Amino acid sequence: MAAISRDEVAHLARLSRLAVTEQELDTFAGQLDVILQAVARVGEVAAADIPPTSHSVPLTNVLREDVVINCLTREEALAGAPDVEEDRFRVPRILDEEA
Amino acid sequence: MTTTTLPAYDDAVATFEPVIGLETHVELGTNTKMFCGCPTDFGGEPNTRVCPVCLGLPGSLPVANKAAIEATIRIGLALNCSIATWCRFARKNYFYPDMPKNFQISQYDEPLCVDGYLDVEVDGRTVRIGIERVHLEEDTGKTLHVGGATGRIHGATESLVDYNRAGIPLVEIVTKPVPGTGALAPEVARAYVTELRDILRGLGVSDVRMEEGSLRCDVNTSLNRPGEEWGTRTETKNVNSLRSVERAVRSEIIRQASVLEAGGRIVQETRHFSEETGDTRPGRSKEEATDYRYFPEPDLVPLAPDPAWVSALKAALPEPPRVHRKRLQESWGLSDLDMQSVVNAGAVELIEQTVAAGATAAAARKWWLGELARRANESGIELSAVGATPAQVAELQTLVDGGKLNDKLARVVLEGVVAGEGDPTAVMEARGLAVVSDTGALTAAVDAAIAANADVADKVRGGNLAAAGALIGAVMKTTKGQADAKAVRELILQRLGAN
Numbered sequence: 001m002a003a004i005s006r007d008e009v010a011h012l013a014r015l016s017r018l019a020v021t022e023q024e025l026d027t028f029a030g031q032l033d034v035i036l037q038a039v040a041r042v043g044e045v046a047a048a049d050i051p052p053t054s055h056s057v058p059l060t061n062v063l064r065e066d067v068v069i070n071c072l073t074r075e076e077a078l079a080g081a082p083d084v085e086e087d088r089f090r091v092p093r094i095l096d097e098e099a
Numbered sequence: 100m101t102t103t104t105l106p107a108y109d110d111a112v113a114t115f116e117p118v119i120g121l122e123t124h125v126e127l128g129t130n131t132k133m134f135c136g137c138p139t140d141f142g143g144e145p146n147t148r149v150c151p152v153c154l155g156l157p158g159s160l161p162v163a164n165k166a167a168i169e170a171t172i173r174i175g176l177a178l179n180c181s182i183a184t185w186c187r188f189a190r191k192n193y194f195y196p197d198m199p200k201n202f203q204i205s206q207y208d209e210p211l212c213v214d215g216y217l218d219v220e221v222d223g224r225t226v227r228i229g230i231e232r233v234h235l236e237e238d239t240g241k242t243l244h245v246g247g248a249t250g251r252i253h254g255a256t257e258s259l260v261d262y263n264r265a266g267i268p269l270v271e272i273v274t275k276p277v278p279g280t281g282a283l284a285p286e287v288a289r290a291y292v293t294e295l296r297d298i299l300r301g302l303g304v305s306d307v308r309m310e311e312g313s314l315r316c317d318v319n320t321s322l323n324r325p326g327e328e329w330g331t332r333t334e335t336k337n338v339n340s341l342r343s344v345e346r347a348v349r350s351e352i353i354r355q356a357s358v359l360e361a362g363g364r365i366v367q368e369t370r371h372f373s374e375e376t377g378d379t380r381p382g383r384s385k386e387e388a389t390d391y392r393y394f395p396e397p398d399l400v401p402l403a404p405d406p407a408w409v410s411a412l413k414a415a416l417p418e419p420p421r422v423h424r425k426r427l428q429e430s431w432g433l434s435d436l437d438m439q440s441v442v443n444a445g446a447v448e449l450i451e452q453t454v455a456a457g458a459t460a461a462a463a464r465k466w467w468l469g470e471l472a473r474r475a476n477e478s479g480i481e482l483s484a485v486g487a488t489p490a491q492v493a494e495l496q497t498l499v500d501g502g503k504l505n506d507k508l509a510r511v512v513l514e515g516v517v518a519g520e521g522d523p524t525a526v527m528e529a530r531g532l533a534v535v536s537d538t539g540a541l542t543a544a545v546d547a548a549i550a551a552n553a554d555v556a557d558k559v560r561g562g563n564l565a566a567a568g569a570l571i572g573a574v575m576k577t578t579k580g581q582a583d584a585k586a587v588r589e590l591i592l593q594r595l596g597a598n
Contacts, residue, residue: 011390055401066167069136071150077262091196
């Protein structure tokens with residue numbers, strides 16, 4: 001039984017706004033399945049006494065004082081933008097797919 | 100509330116029982132953003148308060164703001180919540196350009212504060228609103244939609260994004276569903292947001308300005324017939340004032356009731372409240388919108404608030420607004436009913452500040468609940484936005500008490516103050532509204548009135564003191580209302596030898 005279905009891959013591709021061809025769906029479903037199966041093996045050795053781990057470093061409460069730093073200048077901030085208009089990041093229409 | 104909707108509303112709540120729920124977002128008033136040191140002040144030129152972290156540039160790492168964590172814990176404590184001993188941030192993944200990272204750092208299944216309550220008073224009755232959770236996340240940037248009609252996303256050909264607001268600490272406060280309030284549901288919703296706002300303001304954690312968006316509210320509403328299961332709920336967004344909270348619940352109750360009465364079904368959806376029409380419209384359908392693929396934020400380590408720190412924060416909480424109000428009520432000598440009308444008018448703080456500025460409680464109350472409340476109602480705005488400050492009201496009363504203005508003139512001066520003409524003294528002088536206190540001028544006006552109304556003057560001389568009214572009227576007319584009627588009366592009686 002595959003760990004991830006072709007439909008689920010299509011769903012994820014859509015959520016990630018990736019244009020995936022029918023053929024790629026088959027390829028990625030197979031590849032992701034291998035990855036998930038490998039990760040699932042961790043579950044086989046993790047007994048009830050081992051808490052789920054989201055962070056590999058045993059640290060908590062890394063906090064910063066509420067002190068203002070220098071920001072980027074607007075020119076610096078917008079330097080990497082694909083497009084700029086009125087000092088703002090210009091992005092393509094948002095509701096394209098529903099239009 | 101237009102009168103035409105009243106019968107429909109009464110019918111709706113006679114047939115159905117509403118269940119409401121509220122989700123409130125509060126921008127914290129910290130100096131810096133949630134995960135970086137960019138400043139948080141409102142306004143500013145677009146994209147001038149951004150850095151690699153809040154722009155989500157590769158290689159940048161977020162670090163949580165201690166002051167924001169502390170503020171959130173204090174909010175949780177003030178709402179009688181339990182504070183988590185260990186919790187994590189989570190990534191909420193979605194594609195929308197208001198976050199440059201394509202995800203928002205939020206909290207998911209491990210909020211910082213859970214399971215509290217807030218008591219609100221409505222119509223002499225205390226309603227306990229359960230608090231499901233209080234969690235911390237980051238605010239989004241602002242998008243400007245271009246090319247469509249009046250800035251709407253529909254029909255826009257492109258959008259322009261300003262990330263100054265992206266990353267500002269945002270606290271989300273979610274209530275449990277509130278059943279059993281019946282016809283009072285809209286007022287309960289409003290009372291809750293009002294009380295919450297007062298608590299937040301008292302804590303000093305936010306400037307809680309609904310009009311500037313630092314306090315935002317989403318309202319969930321559902322209806323069911325008595326004895327049946329709760330109905331499907333809708334979520335109304337874009338509710339940007341206390342008054343709108345009440346209107347939104349009310350209009351949604353009416354709308355849902357008419358759908359149900361006609362045999363229809365309520366669709367679970369997001370709706371948008373319109374300030375202009377006072378009703379709700381369906382929002383953009385967000386298919387699969389809830390598939391946010393949350394996972395623990397790998398770039399931030401877990402939070403484990405020290406219980407000693409939490410206890411210290413709890414011990415240092417300010418007096419809750421309800422207790423504070425009780426104290427004010429006693430010092431102002433108001434009955435429960437009178438205090439309730441002050442609370443309903445949103446005038447507690449305004450009166451408190453007016454008293455602090457030197458006015459008596461009675462005078463402060465008279466102006467705020469009288470002339471100013473009337474104006475706010477007429478314009479459909481909050482009392483605090485009516486255009487007069489507590490200091491100005493106190494100054495106005497000082498002018499009245501000092502005999503420089505009579506009541507009628509004071510109202511005219513107040514009109515000028517509200518119109519933005521300046522402080523009361525300045526308006527009084529600029530408009531030449533002061534009471535005529537120059538005895539010479541007043542005596543001349545009195546003598547002229549006596550001369551012009553000889554028959555009336557004779558009656559007064561003959562002991563008919565009531566007839567003096569006509570003379571007073573004549574004097575007030577020549578002085579354009581700018582005389583103290585009592586002083587005029589005395590002067591008339593004196594000149595006629597009748598006192």
